[in-house]
Amino acid sequence: MVQKTVFGRMDDGREVEAYTLANGAGMQVRITTYGGALMQIIVPDREGKPADVICGYDSLEDYRRADGYQGALIGRWGNRIAGARFSLDGTEYCVGANENGKNLLHGGFHGFNEKLWKAEAGENSLTLHTFSPHGEEGFPGNLAVTVTYTLTEDNRLMLDYRAEVDRKTVINLTNHAYFNLGGYASGPIFDHTLWLDADSYLETDAALIPTGRLVPVEGTPFDFRTPKAIGRDIGADNRDLQYGGGYDHCFNLTGGASDEPILRGELYDPHSGRVMQIFTDRPCIQLYTGNVMTEPVPFKGGYPQQKHHAVCLETQSMPDSMHHPHFTDGTLAPGEVFTSRTVYAFSVR
DSSP: OEEEEEEEEOTTSOEEEEEEEEOTTSOEEEEESBTTOEEEEEEEOTTSOEEEOBOOOSSHHHHHHOOSOTTOEEOSBOSEEGGGEEEETTEEEEOOOOBTTTBEETTSTTOGGGSBOEEEEOSSEEEEEEEEOTTGGGOOSOEEEEEEEEEOTTSEEEEEEEEEESSOEEOBOEEOOOBOTTOTTSOOOTTOEEEEOEEEEEEEOTTSOEEEEEEEOTTSTTOOSSOEETTSSTTSSOHHHHHHTSOEEEEEETTOOOSSOEEEEEEEOTTTOEEEEEEESSSEEEEEOOTTOOOSSOOGGGOOOOTTSOBEEEEEOOTTGGGOTTSOOOEEOTTOOEEEEEEEEEEEO
8 A cells, every 4th residue: 555645845846745655564664755765664563563663854854954864765876986086988077075075975965865756656666766867966877767665565675776877877776774673763773683694894994985905704893694783893993993983884795796685684673573684686785873873953753863873784886896996896888777676574573
């Protein structure tokens, strides 16, 4: 079942919509056409009590004035590009240097998180469309993007991405939902247990730009191959953790990308019993533990933003790959179709 409401209006009068997907198992997902953002994911705990397990805002105005990319679709390039420039087939492109005036982060000054997406509602799905013209934020090519959210009866939220372009470009699409399985207003996520099928991570410099080195997780605070509490090692004496103020790193999934989505991660809240499994065909997951969630704009219901109160698990390819030939390929050429699927599967334990 899909229900549509009006969420607000843009300055030019365009209507911003919100769509609620609901199944018969007590799960609800609310999405807005502004940024294609996930606004709510309501799932029951082990006692059957529902709670909203992602951060977000009450009004369109808050989404527009706040930072943090809460629940938004990210593009054209998720994560960072060093120096906000890159070369592609001998041509240099300068893109939006929206992070400290030096690097690109999550698409530039006006990324996909600020676009008003066109929506088509299905029986249990919402398909969103956007178009990014050649030169937008400095990127080459006219890019058409479609993202479909589908809610199943067994509490799976599927995200299907599709993109085509008329000249060679770079692309790294993801969603930036902040999860707290106890409920977004339930406090720090240190007790959440995390498992990631990742055998290495990308080392960064102090600006969180990859150095090019893939670091094996074995023997480091970045080893989640055996489930452990997120808070166990987050304060360890480790240079990479200190640079990020916690985890803000690209984890490289064992064996790289897959032809079909496979189980790559699991987040578990022992207090509520909620479990979220992550299936993806992407080669990486960016783990971000809300290290700078200190904005004055409050979340839904007036709950204040506080660091380490939520965790992002963004399926993607390697950041800044255009500067590192041994990284995953982030290019898309005419005649090619970029497709990807990520599934967040909810249950209780």
